[in-house]
Amino acid sequence: MTSLEKALESADRNLEPAVERLFELLRIQSISTDPSFAPECRKAAEWLADDLISLGFEASVRDTPGHPMVVAHHKAADEQAPHVLFYGHYDVQPVDPISLWESDPFTPQIKTLANGQKVITGRGTSDDKGQLMTFVEACRAYKDAHGALPCAVTLLFEGEEESGSPSLKPFLEAYAEELKADFALVCDTNMWDAETPAISAGLRGLVGEEIVITGADRDLHSGYFGGAAANPVHILARIIAGLHDADGRVTLPGFYDGVTETPDAIKAMWDTLGQTSETFLGEVGLSIPSGEKNRSVLELTWARPTAEVNGIWGGYTGEGFKTVIAAEASAKISFRLVGDQDPGKIRDAFRTYVKSQIPADCSVTFHEHGGSPAIQLPYDSALLNKAKDALSQEWPKPAVMIGMGGSIPIVGDFQKMLGMESLLVGFGLADDRIHSPNEKYAYQSFQKGIRSWIRILDAISH
């Protein structure tokens, strides 16, 4: 029996007590956004620290202005082995509307769904207590089999992820030296499907802008002034209409600087995933891709940059009709970035374009709403490929490397503040109903998730 096999055997043998431990954590009502649950949040942090101490970590609960963090360290048997930081969060979403839960959100149960899937039900099962415990149990199994871990492990568990992580950045700054590792493992993501594990190799960046276009110094009567006075809504509409050309490309000069083409091999892999415009968009009642021509929906959402209006308003928006020419029209506009696109340059190009569209007697003001570059692990990185092979050995189908259209702020923070890349692996499923009533985590996600981490820890340590 190899050292890996021994650890996997230990995990299987101890699955029942592992589930019991997860249930203990799930019973703690650690809702971070509601101050009346603050004691429960602390209780969850203390439970985790105690559990980690019991398996040989040096662990402590660290106070913050909000809910506490848990930080734990464990040395590797071999001092040359890499050092990883694992991140997860112990806080959960509120449970309203409680009446829609089929069983109590804080009384976890094992159930078999109508489709035959065996699941663990309860708030936080998938987001994120179930996921983070796969890693803790993987460490326990490895130690049980070998009395040691194959690499140095630092754990960081946050208690404010569901309420905007207000304490996270100051904490990373204050404990940068202590938290820094060779790379981070972030377990807050999904599998491709129940048989196919996934590694997120890219996360799109984001630039947010709010613009306010001002015309007259008051709202005007469209009868008295219509046809002569500038209408800020028209100006705004022209600006938005001009952001894309007929091929769906963003027209800002220099917008595609730093955008790299996804390797053909990766695009070919994505094409095998069986996701078409009809299946991807069909989920939300659409069918026709609306962005750049001649690219798959997965490429469009994972690996191509975008410009999207997220909100627009101006003039009279109530019941009935009011023939007004608004003094102001506003929009919130965001750009999703990929590759090496520079958020600052894109913001500048956007503002220059907008200003060029404003008549001399009108004006525009800009409000910045954040900006972060894309994150892209090289598809040929050793870390990525070791994790891919490890996952492929555990699951029925080979692991796929995917992109993520959205951003996970912690990944950007790790990169910016601690200089660490993140490996994003998780075992959630799209139908886990996170943030909703009847949240669940597949029993197999927990079981094979533990085994997956054992394989990954083993693979990356040599």
Added chain:
Amino acid sequence: MTSLEKALESADRNLEPAVERLFELLRIQSISTDPSFAPECRKAAEWLADDLISLGFEASVRDTPGHPMVVAHHKAADEQAPHVLFYGHYDVQPVDPISLWESDPFTPQIKTLANGQKVITGRGTSDDKGQLMTFVEACRAYKDAHGALPCAVTLLFEGEEESGSPSLKPFLEAYAEELKADFALVCDTNMWDAETPAISAGLRGLVGEEIVITGADRDLHSGYFGGAAANPVHILARIIAGLHDADGRVTLPGFYDGVTETPDAIKAMWDTLGQTSETFLGEVGLSIPSGEKNRSVLELTWARPTAEVNGIWGGYTGEGFKTVIAAEASAKISFRLVGDQDPGKIRDAFRTYVKSQIPADCSVTFHEHGGSPAIQLPYDSALLNKAKDALSQEWPKPAVMIGMGGSIPIVGDFQKMLGMESLLVGFGLADDRIHSPNEKYAYQSFQKGIRSWIRILDAISH
């Protein structure tokens, strides 16, 4: 002394009691929109009926589901003389904020403003009690001088003009035979300036549309779906941007069918009024005409059709930022019509255009918000020119024929329901602060307004 001179002399001789009568009417707090003032509205109606009876009219207060109407009739001395319907309203706007009034809104006073203008102050002085009493006093002076009126006169005084006239159409329908006359006189408009009387010969029509564009069946995360899913705000922006060409003309096919050019002589008259882009738009902080090229601001707002977005909304419009692709985007859009533009055809052309811009997997719904054609008296009509000459004899400067960019619903109702054209003459001034604190009516507007109506009645009767 001619018969006209006799009547004018009577008006001058009786000016003081005429002002006293106006004050009596102004003291009645006939705020139509506030139900607690309903008894005051009835009191104003009864006061008017009593006053008209006292000067020989057959007058009565007519109940409606809301505030009552006053209807009064007086025969002409000569049965061949024309029959006119004079319309006005006795209700007034609320007085809030009361703290901004320099004297009590329902205690009318005669004051001299800092600019030397002698005025009557109080709620309703200009809108519309002062204006309607100019006509009543003209009738009184004419009768006083001649014991008769030069034409048959019907009066219709409404008590709900400031609260949307809910009872007006049913009333016109029920009493169509009784109210029908050769033409209507409507006294709810302004002079061009304090020395120049004006007749409104044209009123733009209006087509109101609300459109809702639907994309996905829910709001989407712009990270997961951005770049692939249709964004209804983008579609709406393209629709709005496409409504005008580079020359400011509306692009809908057939939009300009029925639009006639204003006669050169009329445009030349408008050019003498001293209104430039800078003066007209400068009032509201603008300076550059935004509509069709190479037309004056007066022509643009009085005699040219427009398309204006009056309201737009979609997606997240609150504080901060939310990276959402909205399921829906909406706009309220109105068209101002001139000449013989057909509201139905323009609505159809707009809907056809909008539908052509909707991707096959998205949809649009339309909500109709009214439609009425433009009203345009022929500039060479005998009625118009008699009134113009009469006014020119009374005031320091010749009367001008102007257009009105907005609509006055009663004028359309008279045309549609009673088959009558309306002559729009009024003696309000732009700075009368109607609907605002410290409303006033120029003393000269009252005095010369009475004399103007005497001249007009005399002119149109032969």
